[in-house]
Amino acid sequence: MREPTFWILTALAPQPRHGYGVIQQTTQLSGGTVTLQAGTLYAALDRLTAEGLIEIDRDEIVDGRTRRYYRLTSDGAEALGAETERLRRSLEAATSQLATRRRFGLGLADAQRVAW
Amino acid sequence: MREPTFWILTALAPQPRHGYGVIQQTTQLSGGTVTLQAGTLYAALDRLTAEGLIEIDRDEIVDGRTRRYYRLTSDGAEALGAETERLRRSLEAATSQLATRRRFGLGLADAQRVAW
DNA sequence: CTCGATACTCAGATCATCTCTATATTGACC
DNA sequence: GGTCAATATAGAGATGATCTGAGTATCGAG
Numbered sequence: 001m002r003e004p005t006f007w008i009l010t011a012l013a014p015q016p017r018h019g020y021g022v023i024q025q026t027t028q029l030s031g032g033t034v035t036l037q038a039g040t041l042y043a044a045l046d047r048l049t050a051e052g053l054i055e056i057d058r059d060e061i062v063d064g065r066t067r068r069y070y071r072l073t074s075d076g077a078e079a080l081g082a083e084t085e086r087l088r089r090s091l092e093a094a095t096s097q098l099a100t101r102r103r104f105g106l107g108l109a110d111a112q113r114v115a116w
Numbered sequence: 117m118r119e120p121t122f123w124i125l126t127a128l129a130p131q132p133r134h135g136y137g138v139i140q141q142t143t144q145l146s147g148g149t150v151t152l153q154a155g156t157l158y159a160a161l162d163r164l165t166a167e168g169l170i171e172i173d174r175d176e177i178v179d180g181r182t183r184r185y186y187r188l189t190s191d192g193a194e195a196l197g198a199e200t201e202r203l204r205r206s207l208e209a210a211t212s213q214l215a216t217r218r219r220f221g222l223g224l225a226d227a228q229r230v231a232w
Numbered sequence: 233c234t235c236g237a238t239a240c241t242c243a244g245a246t247c248a249t250c251t252c253t254a255t256a257t258t259g260a261c262c
Numbered sequence: 263g264g265t266c267a268a269t270a271t272a273g274a275g276a277t278g279a280t281c282t283g284a285g286t287a288t289c290g291a292g
Binding site for chain 1: 269270271272273274
């Protein structure tokens, strides 16, 4: 799962949102570090709908513009849960590997090779 | 940063390894859930070397076969550190969003929309 | 003598994402 | 009155990391 996909599912987890709402929620959740591009988002919404990870919740018309709301399906929640687990394992591995690196002097050849 | 790239940098963080060693270390670190394909690995090693995130440590010849060892550069360590931070933020966001979903009944339309 | 493990390389294809553009409405600013 | 930013969705074309699959070669075990 790539980043934009992950954030879309994450944004939709608690309740349905329309496309633009997903963009805003992602910006907020990521602390401003991730800004979904419109082109990426709407293509992903179509793809995820086809895959059954999300589905159309309802259409609203506000000021003459359509707002299409999407909601996470149980398959989508499962996929996000699995991805979260994967993330947790990755984070643990990298953290521990980086800690080992720091303990042995950031690349000094001799120190590095001790104990392996 | 994509998954294979992440695991390559993670595997190289504590000390230099040759290509095949990176594959083995990744399998071990990921608890067997990630198996780097040879084609993916060696292409990535070339790319990461060109980008300066890793560099050639030394060449060894064992049983007539060359083992090329790579080591993480300080740029590479920095990149992996940044990626780790990104991962931590993503994990936090998804965990909290999924928790909110569970608290309000996994998609029941009315309960979902409470309080937003 | 075949099989699995070791060790690296390359060609071709896929596909999610990115960039850019288009369309349309509303409200604010000057 | 005109432009700009925000809201809201959509499509075309390009990119590029990754995947698949095959190839090459050595060594030890069964």
